[in-house]
Amino acid sequence: MNNKIRVLRAEQRWSQAELAARVGVSRNSINSIENGRFDPSLPLAFDIADAFGLTIEQIFIRGAGPVRTED
């Protein structure tokens, strides 16, 4: 599963640690999710989406292809 967390985080000027603190997980978690190495649980995916004020579908993309930043 791919995602746009890195892009969204850059837009908000949040560090990985800052996003991690907002959703209540470790920075390692955010780093691994961003890199597509680790798929978050559904509750964590909701928390991340809430942090950005978006829906899960707007952040997480099914499949292993590269993430397109334009919608």
Next chain:
Amino acid sequence: MSFSIPKIRSPYMWVSIIVLVAPISFLLAIPWLRQQPDAVVYLCAGIAATITVVGSMIVAIFKDRELDEWHRTAVRFSNQWGWLTGAGLVALLLALPPVHDLLFNLSMAFSEGQEPDRTLVLMIFTFGFMVTVLAQSACTMLLNAMWRSQMSRPRS
């Protein structure tokens, strides 16, 4: 020049220290224990083992509360493969002659000059290892059944 002892604030750091001190103290006390009656030896061994097991469980529970899902996945992965590779590694080591010599020399060190039977020593170590692996397998199956049972229940 003065030295200050660092303050250990975390409660589970204290427990961790106790968990390490108990078996090390027991090992260091072996020369003294050999002169004591069996009841004293069993009592001391029981106390040391209980402190280690209970302390380890307390530390594990404390630490578990701090883990997020990324850490839990890492723990699950390492447990799943660590037990397997560790057991396989010991099985391989038990087949190596240098390890045989090491076990035999270790037994010699505790046998007060009487040479122990080499085959018996190796059989005891092998048997001990087999019992450990069987106990791990049994506990893994039991915990797996308990986890599946718990997870299958509807939420109240």
